[in-house]
Amino acid sequence: MATPTLDAFQVIADPSRRQMLTLLAKDSLTINSLAENFDMSRPAVSKHIKILYTAGFISIQDIGRERYCTLKQDGFNELQQWIDHFDKFWLTKLKKLETILNNKLKK
Numbered sequence: 001m002a003t004p005t006l007d008a009f010q011v012i013a014d015p016s017r018r019q020m021l022t023l024l025a026k027d028s029l030t031i032n033s034l035a036e037n038f039d040m041s042r043p044a045v046s047k048h049i050k051i052l053y054t055a056g057f058i059s060i061q062d063i064g065r066e067r068y069c070t071l072k073q074d075g076f077n078e079l080q081q082w083i084d085h086f087d088k089f090w091l092t093k094l095k096k097l098e099t100i101l102n103n104k105l106k107k
Contacts, residue, residue: 005054006051006054006055007055007078008055008057008075008076008079009079009082011051011052011055011057012079014048014051016038016040016048017048017052017057019037020034020037020052020069021052021057021058021071023037024069024070024071025071028068028069028070029068029069030066030067030068030069031046031049031060031066031067034049034069049069052069052075053069055075056072056074056077057071057072057074057075057076058070058072058075059072
């Protein structure tokens with residue numbers, strides 16, 4: 001079965017995947033080490049890892065017999081661009097409000 005292509009927001013919408021990202025923010029972990037933190041089957045954990053990998057949130061490196069997952073910035077870039085857009089929006093609105101209030105105070 002093919003892994004569905006999800007946008008960054010669909011990827012982080014799942015609480016288990018968010019928790020995986022939080023765990024990986026502390027340190028690189030093997031897939032088995034990640035799986036130990038969840039009450040789900042190993043194939044279910046692997047499916048979540050594949051989604052995170054496909055979306056660019058993690059990289060997977062084979063070291064010996066282990067596969068290590070590490071956070072990667074690529075997946076977070078789409079989220080940051082979206083947030084930046086609204087940061088600019090609100091900063092513009094607040095700047096206009098500041099100008100209006102300053103003009104009223106001067107009168």
